[in-house]
Amino acid sequence: MTRIVLAVIAALCSIANLAYGQQWQTVFYVDSRVGYSSNTYLNPYLSEWDRSVASGYGTVTVMGQTAWFDDKNVAEFTAGAVFEPVFGQTDTWKGGLGLINYRRKFTDNLTGGIETGASYFSSSYQRTLLWAQPTLSWFPTPFTNIKVKAGTNYRHYNDYVVDSVAVNSKDQTGLYALELETWPSFQWRLSAGLYGSLATLPSVGRGFRSTGSATHIFEDGESLRFTVGIEQYRNEFTTTVPDGGGGFPPVGGPSGDTEIVENTNRIFRLGVEANYPLNQQLSLFLNVEGLQYHSDAVSDNLQDIQVSGGVRLTFNATRFNNRGGIEPDWQKNDSRQEVQIRYAGEGQLYLVGDFNNWQRPGIPLVEQGENRYVAHLDLEMGSYEYKVLEITGGEEGWISFSENIYTVDDGYGGENAMLLIEE
């Protein structure tokens, strides 16, 4: 497990370092939770219909993603490892997944690309999935996205027990997906999805999975997510009719004949998840989800539930890009403004801007600690534009700002950082 995690981190970091100067983002997650599930189908990673393992479980997931992008193209590399002991059972799920997604912007409103991935999970049996789905996304407004995906999915099971017999099986299926995401405001995110096999089209009712969710995001980053889902799968299977089929008029043949029976399984899902960020890195979450299963072949409805909660650690390995630039950090300190800048250059730094009538060299930044420069200013309420000047050996030059700093066009072909001072 440790080796897998280290390999994932090393791989993502090395990808990010391949092209210094390009725009990259890398983020890592560690998600640790405990919970109880009466059906493995409610497990977010496994999604295997198995009601025999109603038990408590724990999960530790390490996942990372690095994304490269320029003005038109985006490539995302995601990898993760999952370790999931099931309490009271000898089985422990272990595995991981990897995704490579590519998107290209055709117009401001239309993008296309491909989503590919692979996952492997192992406990008493092993499951391998491979998939590739070309995608087309349409953004009718900056707040709405409609996505269509269609592609192929390969599934391989080893030692999968059916009727006490371990079998190996594999299948390849064409899958489609239709997804909608819209933001009526910055507080609400609504999403819906319809998924199924291409072979069922145009009769969607032969087999589909539909999901809907509404997420409310509160001011401090807390969120509540409500989910609903309806799934329907029809099976056809042959069965032996013991007495000619029964009923009147009699159907089927004489005793011992077989007939094809169509069976419809329906699953209704309902869930809620709460997220509470403790700080920039740590957040707590609680998830409750239930399902009701109904089949033509059984008289009773079946209910399952999953409850889990835990802690999630987020770590941003890179912030936006590697192009550098300074990030002045302004704080109010005893009614004065204090600015801190981290800079590894050789020269002396000065602040020049509206607050000193753009007089060069400006207000000196004093080095306090290694590569840390500080200055204090008395500023009234207002907005101020400024730049940072570096003087090295009599040579003067403006230092560029990081993309994390808000800058405005200066009208002369350059840019200034902007500072807003409130009462």
Added chain:
Amino acid sequence: MKYLNKNKLLQLLPILLLCFVGSNVVQAQQTSVDELIQRANENGIDQTALAELRTRAQNRGMGEEQLFNIIEPAVSLSQENLPADHIIQKALEGLSKGVPDNQIASVINRMKSSTQQAAQVVDPWMQNPAVQKMVERSDGPENSQRVRNRMIEASSKAISQNIPSESVNQILTEIGDESILSEKASSDIIAAINILPDIAAGGQPGVAQAFVVRALKGGFNSEELLKLPMAVNMAQKRNQLPAAGVLEGASQQLQNGTPASQVLQNLFNGNVGGGPPGNVPKGLQDNPGQGKGQGQGQGGRGQGRGNN
């Protein structure tokens, strides 16, 4: 000799005339700049900044005419009771950055025009009772003129960067309701106007307008608003819905703009399940009507075949 002298005098006359006129022009320009500065003083323009501007312009060798052209728009604005200090600051900035005189004058003139347009939008809005209440609450009644000037300056910057004054007007109208303004400070509105040109960088002022209005209605403060252009830009570069990135970028609780974590968040929310959704679950496919781990159902046992 007399003839020669007369001839020479006749030849020198135009030159003397030119010298005389020239010295008068210089004298006139000098007087005009002095007069301008006097008028600027009377109209409340920051004298320190103005004196600084004159000194630096002279040190740089800028002609009086050029200096006149730079100061005049500011004085003209101040006579119309419009803010002018931002014009002097822009001129000082130009000198500090070594911008050519003509370019400084051109930028200053553009700012004068956009300031006048901005005032036509901002002044009627400031009369709105809901706006006056907001200003009184967030800045104090004595600062009403100061807030108005800052609003005009911010709107002027937006207009000078190709945001139509109608767009600015529309935003101010949309957020002019008391129910919205009662929870806002003037600095929030000023920040919103400031960021308009950066969000509209793709040439779509309407899109910028939609973002800004939603953000203000959604309770974003000025600090969060300043992160909006960066987050929108980043999300658009990653071909994602900007809203998710905006939230992450603006939220105090999360690291600056990390739309990537939104993608991973989806994974943790169970959107992957180890693979794409849509397949018949294996347990149901092989044991129709019962699922893996269930007892016998109706209809006997059979060989199942999912419809996928």
